[in-house]
Amino acid sequence: xxLVVDYGAQYxxxxxxxxxxxxxxxxxxxxxxxxxxxxxxxxxxxxxxxGPSSVYADGAPQASAxxxxxxxxxxxxxxxxQAMVQALGGTVARTGRSEFGRTRMEAAGTxxxxxxxxxxxxxxxxxxxxxxxxxxEGFRTVGSTESTPVAAMEAPxxxxxxxxxxxxxxxxxxxxxxxxxxxxNGAGCRPxxxxxxxxxxxxxxxxxxxxxxxxxxxxxxxVDSAVAGAxxxxxxxxxxxxxxxxxxxxxxxxxxxxxxxFVAATGAVLKVVDAQDRFLDALxxxxxxxxxxxxxxxxxxxxxxRAAREVVAEGGADGDxxxxxxxxxxxxxxxxxxxxxxxxxxxxxxxxxxLPEDLQFSLVEPLxxxxxxxxxxxxxxLGLPSEMVWRQPFPGPGLAIRIIGDVTRERLEVLREAxxxxxxxxxxxxxxxxxxxxxVVLLADVxxxxxxxxxxxxxxxxxxxxxxxxxxxxxxxxxxxxxxLATVSNRITNEVREINRVTLDVxxxxxxxxxxx
Ligand code: XMP
Numbered sequence: 008x009x010l011v012v013d014y015g016a017q018y019x020x021x022x023x024x025x026x027x028x029x030x031x032x033x034x035x036x037x038x039x040x041x042x043x044x045x046x047x048x049x050x051x052x053x054x055x056x057x058g059p060s061s062v063y064a065d066g067a068p069q070a071s072a073x074x075x076x077x078x079x080x081x082x083x084x085x086x087x088x089q090a091m092v093q094a095l096g097g098t099v100a101r102t103g104r105s106e107f108g109r110t111r112m113e114a115a116g117t118x119x120x121x122x123x124x125x126x127x128x129x130x131x132x133x134x135x136x137x138x139x140x141x142x143x144e145g146f147r148t149v150g151s152t153e154s155t156p157v158a159a160m161e162a163p164x165x166x167x168x169x170x171x172x173x174x175x176x177x178x179x180x181x182x183x184x185x186x187x188x189x190x191x192n193g194a195g196c197r198p199x200x201x202x203x204x205x206x207x208x209x210x211x212x213x214x215x216x217x218x219x220x221x222x223x224x225x226x227x228x229x230v231d232s233a234v235a236g237a238x239x240x241x242x243x244x245x246x247x248x249x250x251x252x253x254x255x256x257x258x259x260x261x262x263x264x265x266x267x268x269f270v271a272a273t274g275a276v277l278k279v280v281d282a283q284d285r286f287l288d289a290l291x292x293x294x295x296x297x298x299x300x301x302x303x304x305x306x307x308x309x310x311x312x313r314a315a316r317e318v319v320a321e322g323g324a325d326g327d328x329x330x331x332x333x334x335x336x337x338x339x340x341x342x343x344x345x346x347x348x349x350x351x352x353x354x355x356x357x358x359x360x361x362l363p364e365d366l367q368f369s370l371v372e373p374l375x376x377x378x379x380x381x382x383x384x385x386x387x388x389l390g391l392p393s394e395m396v397w398r399q400p401f402p403g404p405g406l407a408i409r410i411i412g413d414v415t416r417e418r419l420e421v422l423r424e425a426x427x428x429x430x431x432x433x434x435x436x437x438x439x440x441x442x443x444x445x446x447v448v449l450l451a452d453v454x455x456x457x458x459x460x461x462x463x464x465x466x467x468x469x470x471x472x473x474x475x476x477x478x479x480x481x482x483x484x485x486x487x488x489x490x491x492l493a494t495v496s497n498r499i500t501n502e503v504r505e506i507n508r509v510t511l512d513v514x515x516x517x518x519x520x521x522x523x524x
Contacts (some may be wrong), residue, residue, distance in 0.1 A: 008032050008033065008034050008048060008049070008050055009026050009031055009032065009033040009034070009050060009051060009052045009053070009054060009196065010033070010034055010035075010036050010048060010050040010052075010053045010054070011023045011026065011033055011034065011036070011053075011056055012035075012036055012037075012038050012040075012045075012053060012054065012055045012056060012087065013035050013036065013037050013056055013058075014038050014055065014056050014057065014059070014068055014086050014087055014090070015056065015058030015059055018057040018084070018085070018173070019056040020035070020339060020478060021175045021477070022054055022056055022084065022175045022186075023035050023338075023378075024378055024477075025174070025175045025182075025183060025186050026054070026186065026190065027378070029186060029187050029190050029191075029196075029198060030198035030199065030200045031051075031190050031196045031197075031198060031199075031200055032200045033054075034048070036048075038058075038068045039068070042071065042074050042077065045074075046077060051080075051194055051195070052079060052080045052081070052189070052190060052193075052194035053074075053077075053079050053081040053082070054081070054083075054084065054189075055070065055081065055082070055083040055084060055087025055091060056084055056086070056087050057084055057085030057086045057134070057173060058085070058086035059086060061101070061136050061137050062089045062090055062099055062137060063101060063137065068090070069090060069093070069094070070090035070094045071094065072094045072095065074094070075091065075094060075095060075165075075167055078166065079166070080166035080167075080168070080194035080195075081166065081167055081168070082168040082170070082186075082193070083167075083168070083169040083170070084169075084170055084173060084174065084175070085134065085135055085171060085172070087169075088169035088171055089137060089139060089171075091167070091169050092139050092142065092143055092157075092160075092169065095143035095144075095167075096143045096144065097139060097141050097143035097146070098139070098141040099137050099138070099139055100137060100138060100139070100140040101136075101137050102136075102137060102138050102154070103136075104138070104154045105135060105136045106135060106138070106154050106155065107133060107134050107135075108132065108133065108134075108178075109130050109131075109132060109133075109178055110131055110132070110133040110152050110153075110172065111130060111131075111153070112128070112131045112150050112151065112158055112159070112172065113127060113150065113151055113152070114126075114127045114128075114149060114150050114159070115147070115148060115150065115151075116149075119147070119161060120163050120168065120192050120193045121149055121150075121159060121161055121168060121170065121185050122150065122159070122181075122185065122188070123188060123192065125181045126181070129179075129180045129181050130179070131150075131152075131170075131172035131173075131174075131179045131180070131182070132172055132173045132178040132179045132182070133152070133155075135155075135171060138155040138156075138157075138171065139155065139156070139157040139158075139160075139171060140156055140157065141156075141157065142157045145165065146160040146162045146167070146169075147160060147161055147162065148160050149161050150170070152171075155171050157171075158170070158171040158172065159171065159172075163193065166193065166194070168189055174186050202381075202384050202385055202387075202388040205377075205381075205385060206238070206241075206385065206388055206389065209238055209242070210242040211242075212373075213238065213242035213243065213371060213373060214242045214243060216331075216371060217242070217243050217246065217330075217331055219246070220327065220329075220331060221247075221248070221318075221319075221327050221328070221329045221330060221331070222239060222246060222247045222248075222329065222330065222331035222332070222333055223247070223248050223249070223250055223314075223315055223329050223331075223332060223333065223368075224247060224248070224250065224332070224334075225249075225250050225251075225252070225332075225333075225334070226250065226251040226269070226277075228251070228264075228265060228401060229335070229398075229400060229403075230379070230382060230383060230386060230395070230396060230398060230400070231335030231336075231337055231374060231382055232333075232334070233265075233335075233395055233396075234335065234382050234383075234385055234386040234389065234391065234396075235333050235371075235372070235373055235374050236249045236269075236273070236275060236333060236335075237269075237272070237273045237275070237386065237389045237390075237391055238373045238374075238385070238389060239333045239371060239373065240273045240274065241273075241389065244274075245276055247275065248276045248277075248278055248318045248329075249269075249275045249276065249277045249278070250280065250311065250315070250318070251266075251277060251278070251279045251280070252282055252307060252311060252314070253279060253280065253281050253282060254282055254283065254286040254303065254306070254307065254310075254405065255282070255283030255286050255287050255419065256286065256303070256404065256406045256407045256414075256419065258401065258406070258423065258426055258430070259423045259424070259426065259427040260427070264394070265277070266279060268391075268392045268394070268395055269395065272389075272390050272391050272392055272395075273389070273390075273391070278317070278318065280313075280314050282306070285306060285310065286302075286306050287414065287415075287416060289305075290302055290407060290413070290414045291413070291414075291415075292413050293414070294411075294412050294452075296408060299404060299414070299524070300408070303403070303405075303407060304403075304404075315329055315368075329368065330368065330369060331369050331370070331371045332368035332369070332370055332371065333370075333371045333372075333373070334371070334372050335372075335374055335382075336374060336375055337374050337375070337377060337378065337379060338374075338375060338376055338377055338378055339378065339379075339478055339480075341375055379400070379478065383396050383397060397439050397440060399430070399439075399442075399443070399444035399445065400443070400479065402522055406419055406422050406426070408523070408524040409422060409426075409446055409447065409448045409449060409522065409523065410422055410449045411448060411449065411450050411452065411453075411523055411524065412452040413451075418449060421449060421467070421503055421505045421506065422449040424502065424503045425447050425469050425499045425503050425506055426447040428495060428498045428499050428503070429445055429495050429499070430445070432491060432494050432498065433445060433473075433487075433495075436488070436490075436491045438485075438487065438491065441475065441485070442473050442474065442475055442485045442487075443474050443475055443476040443477075443479065443482060443485075443521075444473075444521065445472060445474070445485070446521065446522055446523070447470070447471060447472070448469060448470040448512075448523045449467060449469050449506075450467055450468050450469070450470065451467060453467060454466060455467075455468060455507065455508050456507075457500075459500070459504075459507055465507075466504075466505050466506055466507035467505055467506055468506070468507075468508040468509070468510055469499065469506050469508075469509055469510070470510050470511070470512050470523070471492070471495065471509065471510070471511050471512065472484075472512040472523070473485035473487050473511075474516070476516075476521070479521060481515075482516040482521055483515045483516075484511075484512060484513045484514060484515060495509065496509040
């Protein structure tokens with residue numbers, strides 16, 4: 008494993024992903040973790056992430072010199088680089104000259120570990136205030152920019168490397184190559200982490216864990232739970248029952264897709280529970296977003312618990328209890344809940360499947376180590392249909408949080424149709440893999456005048472919210488082709504009588520969140 012030491016949330020995630028893209032497994036650890044504990048994980052390499060703007064800032068985390076004497080090859084990036092320089096006796100100057108964005112860097116030559124075989128002049132992405140004026144003793148300066156004399160350094164004999172720029176962001180032209188050079192040439196890692204290996208390894212692990220016991224998996228219609236279910240099914244077959252709760256807030260065709268495609272692809276035992284009335288009754292008259300989330304979370308748990316009891320009751324003569332609950336928890340969820348010190352509660356995300364402790368199942372979370380794009384590739388490896396694997400993420404509370412106002416059957420029906428049209432056209436235009444998702448939001452309490460057919464209409468608007476993102480933590484609005492937008496707009500206003508206006512949300516995240524509620 009490669010440890011990515013986290014000096015500041017977002018950078019570490021991205022670095023971990025890039026390392027994995029080199030087919031090397033990586034894991035994020037907090038910068039407060041004692042060095043001994045890091046070593047106990049047997050890392051092949053350590054990468055120190057970027058972080059706060061200055062090593063001189065109040066409370067800025069330091070790196071202990073001990074970290075660089077372990078013999079484990081280490082790469083410092085941005086803040087991690089400066090912390091390394093400071094710990095080893097180099098000079099970090101408070102120049103007051105910051106570099107931000109695309110910067111021209113000159114590499115010292117092509118005989119270096121980090122830049123071997125790459126052009127000597129390259130564009131790198133910078134984001135820092137202080138800069139390294141002098142490398143610590145024993146280091147060779149291997150890159151410099153106009154404002155930063157020592158923009159990259161290495162001491163291959165000690166296995167220590169550092170770069171001021173961010174190799175993990177795509178704006179750094181050869182960033183991925185620099186990471187690869189560090190991992191393969193500097194640290195001797197091998198590209199052995201592949202989807203086939205992951206499937207085999209997980210199947211083994213799940214079998215060992217579950218043994219002959221019974222398990223259930225709550226499907227949400229989303230990618231994660233489907234892949235988790237498929238993986239566990241492959242490991243333990245009919246010992247697993249998948250439970251799909253139809254809460255009436257699903258996308259068009261979702262129930263059918265799970266009933267047909269998922270079962271066909273996996274051979275899983277599936278139990279579909281129709282709980283539409285129950286959810287819609289509980290939601291009647293509620294327009295507050297957090298209240299909606301609370302109600303849906305609560306009802307879901309109740310329905311799921313009952314379904315679990317039924318699964319046990321139907322369990323045949325031996326009627327074994329269900330011991331395990333399979334969940335599609337992803338790596339970012341794990342990191343976020345572990346490292347959420349001082350993080351503001353923006354929305355009470357609950358994965359459908361976020362169940363109370365007293366449910367008394369042991370959790371099986373086979374995707375805990377993976378990012379979303381990795382889960383998708385795993386899904387393909389498991390033979391799930393690509394419409395299922397590449398579908399847009401869909402929030403657990405479903406269409407309820409895309410109706411601004413209270414939730415009724417009629418409104419759901421309207422939104423479901425509009426959403427289906429948008430999805431169909433985006434797929435037809437081949438944009439599914441370019442965008443992260445495109446919520447369609449119904450402004451149910453807003454009405455505007457239009458002219459539809461021969462007469463005046465007084466209908467509701469919908470908002471298209473297409474976003475591009477790597478992990479949903481930040482996002483930008485997608486610049487969809489006008490032609491596609493035009494088609495979506497035409498079709499929605501023609502085919503969904505209640506909607507007479509289609510608008511486009513052009514807000515990034517932050518400041519907007521992806522969903523409107
Ligand atoms: P926001 O709106 O917070 O959304 O920018 C980020 C991502 O999370 C999804 N989302 C949810 N997923 N339960 C979920 O399982 C929720 O309550 C929930 N709220 C938002 C959203 O679709 C986006 O992909």
